[in-house]
Amino acid sequence: MTHLAIAANALRKSYGDKVVLDGIDLAVPEGTVFSLLGPNGAGKTTAVKILSTLITADGGRALVAGHDIAADPQAVRAAIGVTGQFSAVDGLITGEENMLLMADLHHLSRREGRRVAAELLERFDLVEAAKKPASTYSGGMKRRLDIAMTLVGNPRIIFLDEPTTGLDPRSRHNMWQIIRALVSDGVTVFLTTQYLEEADELADRIAVLNDGKIAAEGTAAELKRLIPGGHVQLRFDDPAAYERAAGALHETVRDDQALTLQIPSGGTQGELRSILDWLDAADVHADGLTVHTPDLDDVFFALTGPADVPDQPKETVR
Ligand SMILES: Nc1ncnc2c1ncn2[C@@H]1O[C@H](COP(=O)(O)OP(=O)(O)OP(=O)(O)O)[C@@H](O)[C@H]1O
Ligand SMILES: [Mg+2]
Numbered sequence: 343m344t345h346l347a348i349a350a351n352a353l354r355k356s357y358g359d360k361v362v363l364d365g366i367d368l369a370v371p372e373g374t375v376f377s378l379l380g381p382n383g384a385g386k387t388t389a390v391k392i393l394s395t396l397i398t399a400d401g402g403r404a405l406v407a408g409h410d411i412a413a414d415p416q417a418v419r420a421a422i423g424v425t426g427q428f429s430a431v432d433g434l435i436t437g438e439e440n441m442l443l444m445a446d447l448h449h450l451s452r453r454e455g456r457r458v459a460a461e462l463l464e465r466f467d468l469v470e471a472a473k474k475p476a477s478t479y480s481g482g483m484k485r486r487l488d489i490a491m492t493l494v495g496n497p498r499i500i501f502l503d504e505p506t507t508g509l510d511p512r513s514r515h516n517m518w519q520i521i522r523a524l525v526s527d528g529v530t531v532f533l534t535t536q537y538l539e540e541a542d543e544l545a546d547r548i549a550v551l552n553d554g555k556i557a558a559e560g561t562a563a564e565l566k567r568l569i570p571g572g573h574v575q576l577r578f579d580d581p582a583a584y585e586r587a588a589g590a591l592h593e594t595v596r597d598d599q600a601l602t603l604q605i606p607s608g609g610t611q612g613e614l615r616s617i618l619d620w621l622d623a624a625d626v627h628a629d630g631l632t633v634h635t636p637d638l639d640d641v642f643f644a645l646t647g648p649a650d651v652p653d654q655p656k657e658t659v660r
Contacts, residue, residue: 346405347372347499347530348393353402355388362388364554365402370547372498375521375531377541379638380551381646386534387427389551390503393532394424407499423497425488427504427534433477437468437487440476444494462490466520482513489520499530506540518543538638548638550645557645566636569644573604574617577630590624609633 348370355363362385370376378386391397393406395415404411407421432440438459445455463472466486471479476487485505492500502521506514514537521531521544535541541548542562549559558565577600578584584601588594595604607613614633621628 345372345408346370347374348376348404348406348532350393350404351402353389353392353404354400355385355392355397356400361554363392363399366551366554366556368393368404368549368556370530370532372530373525373528374546375525375533375544377545377548378532378534378551379536379538379541379548379642380534382536384551384646385554386551387503390424390426390501390532390534394422394501395419396424420495421498423492423495423500425492425500425502425505427507429484429488430491431476431479431484431487433475435476436473437476437479437483438463438472440487440491441472441494444491448495450494458494462493466490480513482509482516485509485513485517486520489517493524497529499532500524501532503534504536505533507536514540538642542638550642552646558641562638565638565641569636569640572607572609572633572635574607574609574614575630575632575634576603576605576621576626576628577601577632578603579629583627583629587624587626587628590626591620603628604634607633609635 346369348368350366350368352365352367353363354361354365366389368376368389378389380386388397392399393404393411395411395418398412406418409417409421411418432443435443441459441463442455445458450458463469466489468483468487468490471483476484479487489502489505505521506517509517518540521533525531531544533541533544545562547559547561548565550557550565558568573595576587578587579601581601584603588596588603591603591605593606597603605617607617
């Protein structure tokens with residue numbers, strides 16, 4: 343039997359008459375990465391705050407590291423680390439001082455605190471910066487320091503609330519490496535993110551939060567299977583060629599502005615070959631052809647729609 347690091351049942355939370363969490367269930371096995379996705383304001387941070395005992399739920403129950411969040415919040419806190427959406431780094435003091443402060447909070451001896459701080463600063467590539475005020479750090483360095491501080495107490499479960507928001511692609515990939523390394527050490531990671539690609543990369547299981555409820559939950563592959571398949575998109579430079587092609591091809595979705603046609607397709611080699619044969623037979627010569635397989639963005643839009651933004655042409659080259 344796999345043990346659950348986090349098990350939540352019918353968690354509810356409202357602010358005034360706004361229902362933020364309308365009874366959510368979560369099950370996160372030990373040593374896995376669980377990602378909670380959802381649009382702005384969906385309640386991701388609220389869920390993190392409840393599970394990490396920073397705020398209380400209005401209803402429902404949850405066990406974190408085997409301890410009841412309501413009955414035994416101290417035991418929960420001793421087992422977890424939380425890196426909030428907004429940095430806990432104090433900019434006025436150095437990176438090292440921030441680390442030592444955390445060590446103090448965890449009641450480590452001076453000596454042990456110094457050892458742990460030095461080790462984590464090394465591990466997160468912050469040795470050179472350690473003696474500089476944290477306010478001089480780049481966003482990526484601050485985020486690394488934030489996580490290093492979270493790890494001072496050697497937590498077995500960590501909550502990362504949007505750890506890569508605002509980071510450049512290289513820093514984001516660094517953060518992914520850090521998270522993978524934590525997981526290979528057996529740590530359970532509860533991750534919220536706006537980046538579907540990030541959940542796709544890291545998470546064993548993903549839940550999509552929308553309208554106070556878990557709209558879908560599963561592996562990335564399972565979620566992608568929930569929504570209709572991909573398509574091949576043909577792009578035309580010449581409006582006349584576009585019109586001819588649109589007339590020749592049936593079952594396509596037209597975009598008269600972008601001069602593109604979408605042909606439903608799973609994107610397999612066989613399907614592509616038959617589409618190409620079919621285009622040749624219809625004497626259609628597209629200026630660009632891209633294959634679009636459903637990704638988590640599609641799942642996200644399908645589950646959290648209808649969006650309040652107007653339909654946007656979707657990027658198909660990834
Ligand atoms: N202390 C509070 N008082 C009143 N409303 C709150 C409070 N905290 C959160 N909310 C509301 O609860 C809802 C969920 O907020 P939450 O911060 O959990 O969303 P989120 O999914 O983390 O969003 P984001 O992606 O923007 O971080 C929002 O409508 C927010 O305005
Ligand atoms: Mg949030």
